[in-house]
Amino acid sequence: MSTETPNGAAGSPADHMRAAVAQLATRHAPEPGVFVSDLLVGELVLLDEVGYEPVDLVSGAGAASWNPQVASAPGGSDAWAAAITGALGTARAAIEREVVTRSAEGVVAVQLSLARRPGNVLTCSLLGTAVRRQQRPGGAGPEVRPGTAGAGAPGVPRPGDHAEGRGRAHPGQRSGHVPAGRRPFGTTLSARDFHLLVRAGYEPAGIAAGAAVVAFPARSVGQGLGLSRDNLELQEQTAALYQAREIAMARMEAEARAQGADGVVDVSFGEQPFNSMLVHAVEVLAIGTAIRRTAGGHRSLEPRLQLALDDAAPDVFRRG
Amino acid sequence: MTATTPPAVPDAAGGGPRPRTSALSVAEAAAVRRLGLEPVGMVLGTIVLQVVSSVAGSAGFGGGPSAMAGWGGGPAGGSYTSYPCVHMMGAAAEHWGFNAEDAGYASSVGSGFATAVARLVEEAKALGAHGVIGVRVDVGDLVGGWSTWTFRATGTAVALPGSPVPSEPFTTNASGTHVERLVAMGLAPARLVTGVGACYVRPNCRTRGDLLAPGTIDQIPQAIDVARDRARAAVREAARHHGQGVVHTDWTDRRLPSWGEGWIQSAVAIGTAVRRFGPRQAPAAPRPVVPLRP
Numbered sequence: 001m002s003t004e005t006p007n008g009a010a011g012s013p014a015d016h017m018r019a020a021v022a023q024l025a026t027r028h029a030p031e032p033g034v035f036v037s038d039l040l041v042g043e044l045v046l047l048d049e050v051g052y053e054p055v056d057l058v059s060g061a062g063a064a065s066w067n068p069q070v071a072s073a074p075g076g077s078d079a080w081a082a083a084i085t086g087a088l089g090t091a092r093a094a095i096e097r098e099v100v101t102r103s104a105e106g107v108v109a110v111q112l113s114l115a116r117r118p119g120n121v122l123t124c125s126l127l128g129t130a131v132r133r134q135q136r137p138g139g140a141g142p143e144v145r146p147g148t149a150g151a152g153a154p155g156v157p158r159p160g161d162h163a164e165g166r167g168r169a170h171p172g173q174r175s176g177h178v179p180a181g182r183r184p185f186g187t188t189l190s191a192r193d194f195h196l197l198v199r200a201g202y203e204p205a206g207i208a209a210g211a212a213v214v215a216f217p218a219r220s221v222g223q224g225l226g227l228s229r230d231n232l233e234l235q236e237q238t239a240a241l242y243q244a245r246e247i248a249m250a251r252m253e254a255e256a257r258a259q260g261a262d263g264v265v266d267v268s269f270g271e272q273p274f275n276s277m278l279v280h281a282v283e284v285l286a287i288g289t290a291i292r293r294t295a296g297g298h299r300s301l302e303p304r305l306q307l308a309l310d311d312a313a314p315d316v317f318r319r320g
Numbered sequence: 321m322t323a324t325t326p327p328a329v330p331d332a333a334g335g336g337p338r339p340r341t342s343a344l345s346v347a348e349a350a351a352v353r354r355l356g357l358e359p360v361g362m363v364l365g366t367i368v369l370q371v372v373s374s375v376a377g378s379a380g381f382g383g384g385p386s387a388m389a390g391w392g393g394g395p396a397g398g399s400y401t402s403y404p405c406v407h408m409m410g411a412a413a414e415h416w417g418f419n420a421e422d423a424g425y426a427s428s429v430g431s432g433f434a435t436a437v438a439r440l441v442e443e444a445k446a447l448g449a450h451g452v453i454g455v456r457v458d459v460g461d462l463v464g465g466w467s468t469w470t471f472r473a474t475g476t477a478v479a480l481p482g483s484p485v486p487s488e489p490f491t492t493n494a495s496g497t498h499v500e501r502l503v504a505m506g507l508a509p510a511r512l513v514t515g516v517g518a519c520y521v522r523p524n525c526r527t528r529g530d531l532l533a534p535g536t537i538d539q540i541p542q543a544i545d546v547a548r549d550r551a552r553a554a555v556r557e558a559a560r561h562h563g564q565g566v567v568h569t570d571w572t573d574r575r576l577p578s579w580g581e582g583w584i585q586s587a588v589a590i591g592t593a594v595r596r597f598g599p600r601q602a603p604a605a606p607r608p609v610v611p612l613r614p
Contacts, residue, residue: 023597025486034565065530083534125544
């Protein structure tokens with residue numbers, strides 16, 4: 001099996017490996033700057049394909065506390081939700097600052113972790129890889145237009161051509177779709193999904209989140225003790241769930257609109273009940289990636305149906 | 321076996337050549353073969369280490385107030401921030417919270433990782449290996465006791481027949497299939513790099529979740545920032561000497577209970593420093609497909 005070597009000559013992977021080992025045996029002068037990323041190699045390639053390169057791992061954290069008893073009193077629920085939003089907002093602002101200080105344009109594959117310890121203290125931490133447009137000349141850009149480069153019949157890929165028809169003859173074909181000075185973008189999407197997003201003609205606007213807390217009254221004593229055997233709907237609790245979801249969604253949508261987004265993708269919905277002696281409430285946190293269309297508009301990726309003739313691979317083959 | 325295959329390690333009991341071992345999956349083994357590499361054996365490095373905090377006695381369980389007695393303004397060189405009581409009346413300064421960078425803990429854990437990996441590399445050298453792939457580094461408390469940690473590094477040593485054996489084999493936490501992709505990218509896996517950061521937190525009233533003083537908490541985020549920043553800086557510094565960047569960083573944040581309500585906020589980053597040996601390969605041109613699987 002042979003592939004093309006980096007310099008264009010034919011060579012086997014083994015030749016590359018020998019070149020790699022030979023290179024590693026040479027002395028290496030310390031680099032002034034190195035990138036740090038949590039990307040897998042495939043993700044590095046996928047970012048490279050849409051013209052981005054990793055800069056650094058960036059992180060941000062925020063925390064806030066609230067008094068559940070006060071915050072769940074009538075009219076007081078917003079303080080609780082505001083604390084959750086505040087912790088998330090602090091973390092988001094901190095990671096954005098780190099992106100800006102590194103002259104990066106945004107951060108991909110943001111991992112969100114929420115910890116409650118104790119129960120009324122929420123710690124939110126974000127970690128992701130900051131990326132920027134490639135500095136090197138001739139990088140493959142995100143301007144992937146279907147059927148413009150004349151790569152032959154659609155659906156008949158040739159080596160080195162994208163199925164959509166982007167030939168290799170368009171290095172540096174790239175317009176700055178993230179103008180300088182714009183707020184850095186953040187996305188919970190993996191590098192793979194970011195690649196798909198950019199190829200389909202969208203860009204992430206930022207992480208949009210909405211939180212809501214709705215308190216509801218405790219069950220009656222009879223219900224609580226299991227003495228009431230009626231098959232009754234607990235209407236306040238159903239209503240609280242509905243209300244909390246609606247509010248959280250509305251707040252997330254408002255954040256997305258403020259970021260100039262056309263929509264929100266990859267939304268995850270977290271519902272968390274809170275029950276203590278005096279306080280019964282439900283927390284809902286909706287978080288996703290706000291996206292907007294780039295100037296070129298939507299581009300169909302025209303995925304081809306593929307009929308795999310093998311069974312689903314067992315896990316051992318998927319490793320790596 | 322071909323002539324270029326390195327000699328098998330003789331069995332300790334003298335019962336003929338020892339079978340070679342590897343932790344590679346079938347797919348990885350195939351990828352490694354395509355690269356011309358031969359798995360020569362599984363290698364292990366381990367160390368049981370007493371992990372010592374420079375702030376709170378011993379990590380895992382604090383040394384108690386006596387260990388704090390020697391404290392005066394934080395350890396040399398580390399950051400130290402105090403967080404006053406936020407109640408209306410305020411409390412005396414001894415009840416305030418503080419964050420203190422825990423350089424002792426970070427260097428203790430860092431040396432645990434470094435020693436485990438160094439011992440793994442020694443084993444690989446003894447096998448005449450050119451590198452170790454799929455290195456997994458983990459920490460546990462399997463043996464030992466209180467404040468004792470077991471650091472373990474395992475991987476599969478590989479040799480490249482026909483190439484001179486380097487003085488220092490490469491190490492990577494990337495699997496065989498990932499190494500193949502890395503090499504196709506024109507990047508050589510150079511070294512496993514680790515970074516550790518730690519910050520001791522003694523919470524003030526708000527950080528403890530006091531119901532009478534709710535609000536925005538600075539102490540926890542700042543502890544996370546210190547720990548993550550040190551871990552990241554250590555990885556970057558290690559990588560500078562081996563290549564142009566770090567991929568595959570595996571990140572672990574821990575909150576280790578310590579004396580009283582305090583804890584050690586730690587961050588561990590383990591990645592692979594990569595060095596460019598050739599230009600980037602031609603675009604991979606990934607094609608979107610929809611597999612017709614159930």
